[in-house]
Amino acid sequence: MTTITPDIATLLKQPTRYDLLTRGLHWFAAGIISYTMIAGYSLQFLIDTPYFHFFSVLNMSLGTLVIPVTIARYLWKFFRPSVPYPADLSRPKKNLAHFAHEMFYLVIFIMLISGVLMLTHGFTFFWLIDIPHPLDNPEVNAFFFEVHRIACAAVALTLGLHVAAVVKHQIIDKRNILGRML
Numbered sequence: 001m002t003t004i005t006p007d008i009a010t011l012l013k014q015p016t017r018y019d020l021l022t023r024g025l026h027w028f029a030a031g032i033i034s035y036t037m038i039a040g041y042s043l044q045f046l047i048d049t050p051y052f053h054f055f056s057v058l059n060m061s062l063g064t065l066v067i068p069v070t071i072a073r074y075l076w077k078f079f080r081p082s083v084p085y086p087a088d089l090s091r092p093k094k095n096l097a098h099f100a101h102e103m104f105y106l107v108i109f110i111m112l113i114s115g116v117l118m119l120t121h122g123f124t125f126f127w128l129i130d131i132p133h134p135l136d137n138p139e140v141n142a143f144f145f146e147v148h149r150i151a152c153a154a155v156a157l158t159l160g161l162h163v164a165a166v167v168k169h170q171i172i173d174k175r176n177i178l179g180r181m182l
Helices: 006-013 021-045 054-077 091-117 139-171
Strands: 122-123 127-130
Touching: 006 127, 021 054, 054 091, 054 122, 091 139
Parallel strands: none
Antiparallel strands: 122 127
């Protein structure tokens, strides 16, 4: 009869993918953030059309909705079960992945906060609840508008790198990294 050492037994019990809440929050936030970035850049083509107001309110509402979701997602990572990186991934690469994820959260938070602070007028959250604009200073609003534009570009770049890393690990390195989040 073979005896399994505690270290191997522990490894065998470790999850191979994230819990349902983590995966749900990830894909929900990813979908909203991706949509709002595309819609936000597309709004410039809708100015002076009957569609501008609808898509502007939808974009602001979704952006507002994703703020608590992103906060919950960030905080939950400190409490959720840990999913180990693939065993053959070197320590420097694990550290780089961890750093990249933290930077991704940072630029997302900057994008979301600046999106709120750039507003020059209030809006009706999903056409139901009036949300006033938090700052009534055109210069400050203009500053945060520029911060928001830069943060959106940084999120788009980071998202591209994130997807490229997943593709590299999945296809080139033959690691089922995507399975961790599906």
